[in-house]
Amino acid sequence: MVEEGILAEWRDEQGFGFVEVSGKRYFLHISAVKRLGAGRPRQGDRIVFQPGTDAQGRPRALAATIDRGPAKASPRRIARGASNGSRFDFFDLLMLILLPVAAIVALRTGQPLFAIAYALFSAIAVVLYWHDKHRAVNGGRRVPESTLQIVALLGGWPGAWIAQHLLRHKSRKASFRAVFVASALLNVAGLAWLSGQV
Missing domain, CATH: 2.40.50.140 (Nucleic acid-binding proteins)
Structure with missing residues (x-):
């Protein structure tokens, strides 16, 4: 039936x-x-x-x-x-502003280490988001949200933002996205401070 x-x-x-x-x-x-x-x-x-x-x-x-x-x-x-039709919103606008700002600040340091760190943590973020989405679909143990936010704070926020949209994962929960944006802002502020010390 x-x-x-x-x-x-x-x-x-x-x-x-x-x-x-x-x-x-x-x-x-x-x-x-x-x-x-x-x-x-x-x-x-x-x-x-x-x-x-x-x-x-x-x-x-x-x-x-x-x-x-x-x-x-x-x-x-x-x-x-x-x-809910449009997935592009205020959070995404902030990300689009932060991406070139972070790139400019990283280039001003003249240190390739910053670019390598961003690429590495972004790759880790994509893998974690994919793993969490896979577990969500199949009912497995999820990746803690705190882990995703820490990776974003360490420099993986560009990859995480891309993964959110490509995988359609963690792209609607307002509380998570607010913390995510705060992590990205703190990361860029920290990068700006470090660039002044280099």
């Missing part, structure tokens, strides 16, 4: 949510969603799934697919899509 319901709640960072069918809610994990070529689930999506239960007997959606056919979207969903 196959059911069809609406994804009433979706927590993308944790990779799970709840499908509602006639008042009944089914737990849905990202690992149960087949064919993610259409993109990750979004709140308001129509979900076709095989109903089942977990080890405690609670309703769970299995073998789920996202149906984004031509069905008319509700006004609530249209409003939500308008508010």
Whole structure:
């Protein structure tokens, strides 16, 4: 038997949510969603799934697919899509300003060590973001957010920012992004101070 319901709640960072069918809610994990070529689930999506239960007997959606056919979207969903449609925002504007500033300050030092450090920590950041995204999708142990922020503070913020957009990971959570921007600002301020000491 196959059911069809609406994804009433979706927590993308944790990779799970709840499908509602006639008042009944089914737990849905990202690992149960087949064919993610259409993109990750979004709140308001129509979900076709095989109903089942977990080890405690609670309703769970299995073998789920996202149906984004031509069905008319509700006004609530249209409003939500308008508010989340663009991924470029104030945080990204700050990053675009910081990138050339950091490059100019690093070049003024005349020390290649700074450029090497930025490249190294940026590469580490990309790997960590990829690993965390992979674990989020497959339900494994996540990379602590503090680790991601420390790598950004040490100079990996350019790579982390690129990874956020390429992987669509950690690019919506406002509290995380605020700390991330603060880490990048502190890093550039520290670089500017060091350039005056060299």
